[in-house]
Structures are given as C-alpha cells and as structure tokens.
Amino acid sequence: MLNIVLFGPPGAGKGTQSQKLIAHYHLVHLSTGDLLRAQIAQGTELGLRAKKLMDEGLLVPDEVVIGMIDSALNDNKAAAGFIFDGFPRTVPQAERLDQLLAQHQATIGCMVALEVGEEELVARLLERGKTSNRPDDQDETKIRRRVMVYNTETAQVAGYYAAQHKFHALNGIGGIDDIFGQVCAVIDQHQTAAGKTPAAATK
Template sequence: MLNLVIFGPPGAGKGTQSEKLIDKYELHHISTGDMFRGHIKNQTELGKQVSQIIADGNLVPDSITIAMLEQEIEANKNAKGFIFDGFPRTVAQAEALDQFLEATGQPITAVLALDVSEIELTQRIAKRQEISGRADDAADKLKKRIEEYFNKTIHVLPYYESQGKLNKIDGIGEIETIFASLSEVIDAKKAV
C-alpha cells in the first residue's frame, strides 16, 4: 500500500498535485479541508463546530480531525493507498496518524513537501479566491492560515525528516514539471 502525505502552505498546489497523483497511482484522497467543508455543507453537529473554528482562522482540534480520518480510512479499506492532503498539521497529529497506520501495517511511505515562497502563495491564493470564492481564502483569514503554517505546521517536517520520509520538492514552476518531480520520488520509494 502506498501512503503519502502531501505537505505545503495554503496555495502551494497540494490539491492540484494530489489530483494528478490520485489518477496515476489510484490513491484515495483524504483532504481534511474537503472533509470539513462536507460536514459544514451538510450542517452536521461536527460541521457547525468546524465552521466556527475555521471562520475564526484556527485549526480544528486534533481529536475531531483524527476521528474523521480514521473513519475515512476504515470506510476505504480496499484502497491501493491514501494521499493525505492538509494533514498532519502538528507533530501530535503526525504521531497519531503514524500510530493508527502502523497498527494497520501500512505506515506512511513518503512525505512530499511542496516548497513555495510566501510571495508566490499570496499571488496564487488571490487568483484562486477570484475563481472559487472560497471563504477560507479571504485576505485576513489567508494571512492567519499562512502564519499558522509557518509558525506551527512547518514543525512537522523535522519529525518526518528524522524518519527518512521527507522529500522536498520545488513547488514553483509548471504543474507538469512539479508532478514529474513528485512521481520520481514516489517511484523511487515504491522500488525499495
């Protein structure tokens, strides 16, 4: 089983590259953002809680996120693998994910970190907001999300680096070039 974490700040291209990786490697996509938006759209109790947390520009508590992820994995046991997009965001989440996946005998294969400058991120998200109108791309919330990434989430990288699973990929350039770099890393990991 191929289990990947795609990592990067808001606007790094995680969603775009995830779609391409899903098609190529037949993975099941687990996006915490999509899960949260689904719960919000369906007005579940969890969705109402998550809506307020996200509206305030904060991260959803680990306990809620991890429970949702475990349910999603259990519901897709026949998948060839998973790609985790937007998770883990803290070392505690990474440890919880590792513990859960290792208990199933299917640990994380590789962590793919898209490296993109803050200037590029701001430009990309401004363009995305014009097209999609996503509420989480509003300027004030965006600034908070980027700060959250660089102040908290980025500390997950050394955790995976210590396991030899971290792979940094230049996230600036043509989509196909970035995808080729990601595929090269994955194919090398699969060959081991």
C-alpha cells in the same frame, strides 16, 4: 499500500498535484475538511460531536479527526493507498496517525512539501480571488496570515518526518507536469527503497 502526506502552503498548487497523484497511483483522497463535512452531513456520532464543538467556536480535537480517518480507512480497505491532505499539521497528530496506520498494518510512505515564496503565493491567491469568490483569497493580510500559520505548522511536522527519512521539499514553481514528475520520482524512490514495486506500475 502507498500512503502519502502532501503539504504545501495556500496557492502552492497542492490541489492540482493531489488530483494527478490520485489518478496516477489510484489513491483515495483524505481531506480532513471533507471528512468533517461528510460526517456532519451524515449525522454520525463523530459528526454530531464535531458540529457541537464547531458551533461553540471550538477546535475539533485530534481524537475526533483521527476517528474520522479511521472510519475512512475502514470504508476503503481495498484501496491502493491514501493521500493525506491537511493532516497531520502537528507532531502529536503525526504520532497519532502513525499509531492508527500501524493498526491497519500500514505506514506513511513519504511526506512531500511544495515550497513557494510568500510573494509568489500572495500574487497567485490574489489572482485566484478574482474568480474563486473566497474572501480569504481577496485579502492580502489574511493570505499572509494563512502562509505564516502553514510555515509554523509545517516546520514542526517536517522535522518529525525528516527524522524518519521520509520528508522531501520540492520547488513548487514551474510547469505542472514537471513538478508532478519530481513528486512521482520521490514517491517511487521511497517505494523502491522499501522493497515495493512503485504503485503505479502495478496497475
């Protein structure tokens, strides 16, 4: 099973690369935001608990998010692997995710972070804001705050995965296919080092 954490600040092109990786390696996309919305819509116990907290303006605790990821893993036992989007964002979350995956006889293969300078990100998001109808893509102050939060969170998690020799930072500026090729090269290198045939080659 191939499990990837793909990180990138808002506007780095992470969404585009995620979709290409999902298609190439036949992965299941695990977005914590999507999981939360789905659980709430389905009225599950975890979803109701999360909604209650969110309605009170509180953060959803890690244990609830981990519970949702566990549920998704159980619902996709035949999957070739997963790409984690938006999680983990803290070291405790990364540690908890490792523990959960171990219960499923799996591990994180690698974490890839797309790096793009702040000024380029601001320009991209402001341009996206003209068509996205997202208020947070139209306010430069909010954009810079989002980038700052990302950089602060990722620095901690990057160190966690670097200690496991699983962290790789790649330049997020360039052609989509060129960047995709670099990401795939990193993933395939980790698969080979782990004694596994690169996932895409097995399909």
